[in-house]
Amino acid sequence: MSRRWAIRLIWSVESSMATPRSLGVLLFPEFELLDVFGPLEVFGNARMRAHFDVLTVAEAAGPVASGQVVRAVADHALDGCPRLDLLLVPGGFGTRREVENGRLLDWIAQRAAAAEIAMSVCTGAALLARAGVLDGRRATTNKWAFQWVVSQGPRVEWVPVARWVDDGNVVTSSGVSAGIDMALHVVGRLTDAATADQLGTFLEYDRHRDAGWDPFAKVHGLV
Amino acid sequence: MSRRWAIRLIWSVESSMATPRSLGVLLFPEFELLDVFGPLEVFGNARMRAHFDVLTVAEAAGPVASGQVVRAVADHALDGCPRLDLLLVPGGFGTRREVENGRLLDWIAQRAAAAEIAMSVCTGAALLARAGVLDGRRATTNKWAFQWVVSQGPRVEWVPVARWVDDGNVVTSSGVSAGIDMALHVVGRLTDAATADQLGTFLEYDRHRDAGWDPFAKVHGLV
Numbered sequence: 001m002s003r004r005w006a007i008r009l010i011w012s013v014e015s016s017m018a019t020p021r022s023l024g025v026l027l028f029p030e031f032e033l034l035d036v037f038g039p040l041e042v043f044g045n046a047r048m049r050a051h052f053d054v055l056t057v058a059e060a061a062g063p064v065a066s067g068q069v070v071r072a073v074a075d076h077a078l079d080g081c082p083r084l085d086l087l088l089v090p091g092g093f094g095t096r097r098e099v100e101n102g103r104l105l106d107w108i109a110q111r112a113a114a115a116e117i118a119m120s121v122c123t124g125a126a127l128l129a130r131a132g133v134l135d136g137r138r139a140t141t142n143k144w145a146f147q148w149v150v151s152q153g154p155r156v157e158w159v160p161v162a163r164w165v166d167d168g169n170v171v172t173s174s175g176v177s178a179g180i181d182m183a184l185h186v187v188g189r190l191t192d193a194a195t196a197d198q199l200g201t202f203l204e205y206d207r208h209r210d211a212g213w214d215p216f217a218k219v220h221g222l223v
Numbered sequence: 224m225s226r227r228w229a230i231r232l233i234w235s236v237e238s239s240m241a242t243p244r245s246l247g248v249l250l251f252p253e254f255e256l257l258d259v260f261g262p263l264e265v266f267g268n269a270r271m272r273a274h275f276d277v278l279t280v281a282e283a284a285g286p287v288a289s290g291q292v293v294r295a296v297a298d299h300a301l302d303g304c305p306r307l308d309l310l311l312v313p314g315g316f317g318t319r320r321e322v323e324n325g326r327l328l329d330w331i332a333q334r335a336a337a338a339e340i341a342m343s344v345c346t347g348a349a350l351l352a353r354a355g356v357l358d359g360r361r362a363t364t365n366k367w368a369f370q371w372v373v374s375q376g377p378r379v380e381w382v383p384v385a386r387w388v389d390d391g392n393v394v395t396s397s398g399v400s401a402g403i404d405m406a407l408h409v410v411g412r413l414t415d416a417a418t419a420d421q422l423g424t425f426l427e428y429d430r431h432r433d434a435g436w437d438p439f440a441k442v443h444g445l446v
Contacts, residue, residue: 037260038261040291041256041257044289046316054291054292054293055293068267069267070277070279070298071295075293143427174427176426176428216424
């Protein structure tokens with residue numbers, strides 16, 4: 001190996017180790033708890049500290065009430081939110097109101113465009129769709145609320161049978177707990193398969209590795 | 224049916240419908256996110272509103288930082304916490320410090336004694352054990368940290384292979400995501416099996432119904 005290549009290799013390894021990706025998770029009133037905290041358990045885990053820095057963001061910094069009443073704290077307001085490498089938009093009953101929130105949709109569109117990957121869990125896909133992020137893209141969402149989400153994105157190629165859909169810089173998951181499988185998939189993609197497997201075991205999580213696994217599509221009459 | 228029995232039946236149905244059980248979830252610095260928000264997604268779900276009222280409690284009311292950095296809000300301080308029918312103690316690295324927190328352990332002992340069911344997820348069992356709640360009882364905990372938790376409860380009958388252990392008014396679960404299965408089990412016990420099944424489906428959760436399912440015990444050399 002030439003000296004120049006050796007220096008390039010060292011620089012590449014060091015820079016990949018030295019710079020965790022920033023993940024911003026959007027909160028809004030009546031967000032779904034597990035949509036947010038399943039993926040945050042994964043990306044925010046102490047074992048992932050070298051890879052990811054996590055934060056929460058909402059229209060105003062401070063407490064935000066979930067659809068399960070309990071409150072989480074938004075670290076940043078939309079305007080003050082640092083640059084995000086990864087964006088995650090959860091679902092929940094609050095999405096019914098937020099699909100009409102132009103300021104929030106503009107923020108999502110801008111941050112998703114600048115991000116390496118924009119993700120959604122559950123009905124969060126409706127917000128990505130209304131922000132235009134999913135136009136011409138393959139995506140999935142909650143199976144119980146599938147028709148409503150589809151109605152929010154007429155130019156989206158909706159996939160009715162999927163635990164999650166990885167369409168490159170857009171990754172969307174099915175309902176609620178599917179966000180955990182999607183998060184472990186993304187960790188595997190951005191680090192390596194062994195890291196994701198070890199994390200899943202640490203969480204004692206019975207992981208679905210098959211993006212096509214989806215018995216809930218049938219339960220809700222989508223196949 | 225006699226008139227007296229008809230009145231008793233109506234009273235019984237009405238009182239069971241009119242009084243949701245209160246569930247208090249304990250927070251402390253470096254609690255594990257999914258230990259708290261997996262069960263809260265279950266008990267706090269809008270579909271469970273007739274059955275459960277959920278709240279969070281910590282040494283001081285206000286924001287509490289999780290082991291995954293992100294903060295949740297404690298609704299009540301220990302002293303101001305209303306009566307609890309159900310208590311849930313999560314795990315996380317913060318348990319290493321809290322097992323020496325006499326004031327917190329006293330509170331746990333008092334509230335567990337007064338509760339219909341005291342639950343723990345993951346290393347939360349170490350706090351129940353140090354509070355004396357598990358003495359002479361069957362219990363389980365996280366499998367990665369099993370030996371440490373066992374060392375906190377020498378008079379506990381620890382079960383190394385279990386997704387959760389239901390010992391009547393004490394129900395303990397294995398690590399992190401096992402809390403979701405335990406919560407659905409407790410919902411089934413306190414309402415009915417169909418209600419728990421429908422909730423699991425709504426959450427698109429691939430539920431483990433067998434309390435003895437535990438591949439992680441083997442991974443960590445406990446069998």
